[in-house]
């Protein structure tokens with residue numbers, strides 16, 4: 213007996229869901245989210261209790277305009293204490309952990325259905341927005357085999373599966389050797405050359421090149437650099453994006469439009485990739501709303517900073533209805549087009565962690581959550 217296909221799975225089958233009409237996109241998204249809301253309400257007692265405390269019922273969602281009413285869970289709830297499973301524990305194939313300091317890591321349980329959807333969503337997004345989906349990929353990160361439970365490994369793995377040849381250059385036992393990276397990139401036959409990883413390691417490679425003059429000679433017009441994981445150095449300083457771009461242009465001779473950053477979090481089953489204008493595009497599978505840190509039920513106007521709420525219907529094993537403690541701002545509403553010509557909401561380049569007063573909003577939210585769930 214085969215189960216009828218979910219609406220979200222049909223949505224994932226569309227090769228370029230950015231290019232369907234806005235009306236159709238909203239229709240698909242709303243229907244997918246209604247399905248997800250019904251599933252988690254029925255199978256997740258913790259989330260159902262949160263809904264009950266807010267007098268929310270799945271039937272409250274009748275249209276796209278109602279999606280803002282879905283009760284959300286802070287990403288901090290994934291850092292411990294809460295059982296967020298919407299499927300039997302035996303169905304969990306992988307528990308992904310975020311890269312952060314120990315004790316402060318999210319643990320996100322995924323079943324086979326969620327893993328497959330996550331892969332398709334990443335694949336469609338990378339194909340749409342990366343500079344290139346062919347050639348050689350030099351990843352400045354440990355291989356997924358070495359760190360398969362790290363959420364970021366999923367992204368690297370999917371990106372590498374799309375090219376002809378790739379290597380991972382951060383060895384857990386041997387550290388990072390920039391001379392080996394240059395030597396290997398100069399010896400491969402595949403084009404274009406793609407370089408990826410954490411901004412700090414890409415910068416370390418760039419500085420090595422500028423200091424030694426040992427340059428990469430195989431960069432072509434269509435070569436690209438993609439980074440992810442944030443621009444904070446280990447000492448806590450935030451690297452300015454313009455400084456980062458200029459360093460990369462000097463060291464690699466790469467076009468600025470081909471320097472792209474990715475924003476995501478371990479709780480999401482997709483990623484926001486930059487276009488050539490450095491805006492981060494929200495995948496059509498997510499509903500995004502930006503909230504006032506002082507009042508999480510209040511949406512801020514387009515252009516203003518706030519905490520992002522993502523409604524992610526791809527999550528099957530846990531409710532993908534989350535609020536993150538990052539500060540972002542939407543550049544355009546979902547009905548406008550980006551300078552690159554693609555429709556749908558985009559985030560401005562800068563994403564940072566919530567601090568001080570902004571952070572209090574997330575803290576209050578978790579306290580409230582704990583309160584409701586332990587009653």
Ligand SMILES: [Zn+2]
Nearest residue numbers: 487491550552
């Ligand atoms: Zn764009």
